[in-house]
Every structure is written in C-alpha cells, then in structure tokens.
Amino acid sequence: QVQLVESGGGLVQAGGSLRLSCAASERSFSSYAMAWFRQAPGKERDFVASISNIGSSTMYADSVKGRFTISRNNTANTTYLQMNSLKPEDTAVYYCAAGRAVFVVRVTSAEYWGQGTQVTVSE
DSSP states (O other): OOOEEEEOOEEEETTOOEEEEEEEOOTTGGGSEEEEEEEOTTSOEEEEEEEOTTSSOEEEOTTTTTTEEEEEETTTTEEEEEEOSOOGGGOEEEEEEEESSSSOOSGGGOSEEOOOEEEEEEO
16 A cells, blocks of 8 residues: 655745655556646636656646646655646646556546645736
C-alpha cells in the first residue's frame, strides 16, 4: 500500500506561483509513474501532468503547458508540481496519484491517491 501526502496548496493572486509536493511512503517509489490531477467544484477530476518512473519523460495537459512543471526526487520519494503564472481557472483541489503505467493520464490508471490539497487563485 502506497500512501501519498500532498502539501503546498494555498491562496495566491493571479500571476503568482505555488509549488506542490507529494511525499510517498513506498520504498519502491521509483517503480511508479506519478501524476497530478485536479478537481474543481462540480466538475470531474482532470489530468494535469505526469512523469515517468525515473523522471526521464513528462506529459502535460494543454491547459498547463508552459506554466506548470512536474518533477520528482526518487531519493526523497517525492514528486513536485511547480505552478507559475497561475490563473483563476487553476483553482481546484489538486491530487497526487501513482500508477504502474508509463504515464498516469487517466483517473482509472491511478492505483493510489493522496488526500488532495486546495489551490485557490484570486483575481
């Protein structure tokens, strides 16, 4: 069982930046692709970004390309999401996910989820 704990959410003005972290309990962290999803009130959980198990490749949703960067530190069992140029439409609960696919881009591809962290971007 992999436990994922997100941190780093908060309130930020439009144009600002936040860095989310996701700490994993599993020693075999490097066996898993990692991803970030987000869910706004009343909407489905959407893919944001994913990174391969050794960090050599990444994928992004079109809505965040050029603004968000996913990375990982397999020594520290941690995945990060650097979010720059934030917009009000980025407001959502952000979830960390782990899976054994090359990338985790679908909700159904994720085997483990964190509890989520709120990101609110004001005008």
